[in-house]
Amino acid sequence: MRVSAKSDYALRALIEITQRWVADDPSVVSAEELSRAQGIPHGFLQGILADLRRAGVLSSQRGQSGGWRLAVDPNDISVADVMRAVDGPIVSISGVRPESVSYNEHAVVLQRVWIAARASLRDVLENTTLIDLAKNKLPAGVERRSKDEDAWQARVPGS
Numbered sequence: 001m002r003v004s005a006k007s008d009y010a011l012r013a014l015i016e017i018t019q020r021w022v023a024d025d026p027s028v029v030s031a032e033e034l035s036r037a038q039g040i041p042h043g044f045l046q047g048i049l050a051d052l053r054r055a056g057v058l059s060s061q062r063g064q065s066g067g068w069r070l071a072v073d074p075n076d077i078s079v080a081d082v083m084r085a086v087d088g089p090i091v092s093i094s095g096v097r098p099e100s101v102s103y104n105e106h107a108v109v110l111q112r113v114w115i116a117a118r119a120s121l122r123d124v125l126e127n128t129t130l131i132d133l134a135k136n137k138l139p140a141g142v143e144r145r146s147k148d149e150d151a152w153q154a155r156v157p158g159s
Contacts, residue, residue, distance in 0.1 A: 010048045013048065056072065057070070078126045078127070079124075079133070090118060091117060
């Protein structure tokens with residue numbers, strides 16, 4: 001799986017904003033502050049924040065003291081929700097969702113592989129919320145997977 005810079009940056013910015021929500025800090029956060037805190041290019045971040053606003057994840061406040069805040073409870077926003085908001089479907093094959101891809105009789109088995117891979121990704125990404133990330137406390141199943149030593153090992157073709 002490849003995680004785009006957009007998804008990575010969106011989640012990093014949302015962790016910053018969610019940590020304020022956790023601390024009961026009602027202030028908005030400027031894009032400049034988010035950019036600085038996470039080392040995200042400002043221009044790229046602006047587009048990502050706009051995507052998150054259009055998806056209903058963030059709201060914006062204009063003006064001199066303007067900025068961004070969560071539009072909904074971060075307990076209700078999953079990592080998958082954020083990734084879909086900025087990048088579209090979690091799994092696609094050449095831009096087509098796995099249930100819609102078609103193969104000849106020799107390769108049709110691949111569709112089931114892509115569906116199974118999507119289900120595994122959903123198990124992690126849909127069950128991890130912004131609150132989990134902001135509090136640095138992953139759901140038990142995700143934490144267990146992240147502690148598996150084999151999960152940390154890079155694999156290259158032929159190994």
